């Protein structure tokens with residue numbers, strides 16, 4: 590009979606993509622300290638640099654003085670303060686929705702949400718490029734679901750026409766491993782065709798705050814109508830530089846979810862200090878100062894694309910992906926691992942993305958750009974990758 594020790598040993602051997610946990614001992618920026626050594630940083634989701642903004646930090650500190658550390662309970666059991674309430678109202682108003690709801694993290698939201706939106710009459714369609722949290726959420730909901738290819742929307746249309754079910758469609762504004770979802774307009778068109786039968790959910794975790802003239806995200810960038818997106822999902826852990834998840838929707842859906850999603854009932858709410866940080870970030874995101882940060886981010890993205898074209902690096906969706914997540918495709922997992930390691934030895938941190946995070950045969954380097962990068966940071970990165978691919982690998 591197998592022992593627990595053997596069980597864990599076997600499981601450990603089965604882990605395909607062994608990830609590293611580097612120990613950072615500094616705040617986030619274009620340079621960070623890893624084990625007390627300085628590294629150039631192209632790994633963080635802090636797209637606007639707000640995680641270290643003085644107003645955001647001060648707001649957190651002031652709130653701790655006034656409210657203490659923890660929220661002390663679930664939202665429905667004493668853990669809901671006026672700071673939470675205020676942010677929910679501000680968010681909904683900013684994104685032109687009737688209502689919004691906060692969660693302890695984007696992951697927690699996505700895992701706990703769908704269970705409340707399905708029954709035997711609902712068919713779930715999950716974009717094949719969706720984040721792991723959506724796959725987990727769909728599995729957890731025990732709904733029947735199909736993973737669809739967004740380039741083949743007809744597959745969904747045919748099913749909607751041929752049966753009487755309700756259809757729940759989940760997609761993303763910016764795919765975390767592929768960049769901007771350029772086919773989002775086709776799903777919005779489908780929703781328009783069947784407004785009563787389709788509930789469209791868009792997770793724009795990587796878009797809200799940093800994309801579009803006003804920072805409303807991918808829906809604004811692609812000039813789509815927020816009215817066609819029934820539930821918009823976001824996170825405070827990226828452009829907001831803070832922590833937590835949120836959704837925006839209409840009054841009746843929000844009311845239902847507020848009192849039914851289990852993580853709203855059985856998990857301690859976000860600390861008021863963290864919510865106050867997100868609230869301050871939202872104020873900054875709405876300000877002219879942030880307009881300049883978004884412009885700087887876009888300039889950095891443009892410069893990165895221009896340089897990588899000059900150095901003939903294979904950028905994924907070069908023409909359509911204007912998101913801060915940029916991907917360089919290489920032809921083998923081994924190359925990705927070697928480039929990652931050599932850059933690491935030169936104190937440069939990027940993302941190493943290999944199977945099973947992405948399909949086999951599509952290994953890639955993942956570069957997260959931010960408003961805090963300078964042109965010389967981008968030159969250093971692109972020239973280093975070019976040099977490694979030409980000389981060594």
Ligand SMILES: Cc1ncc(COP(=O)(O)O)c(C=O)c1O
Pocket residue numbers: 694695696697699720722761763765792793794795824825826833834
């Ligand atoms: C598209 C998407 N949704 C949700 C999440 C999870 O958000 P959080 O980090 O707040 O848990 C991520 C995280 O990377 C993501 O990329």
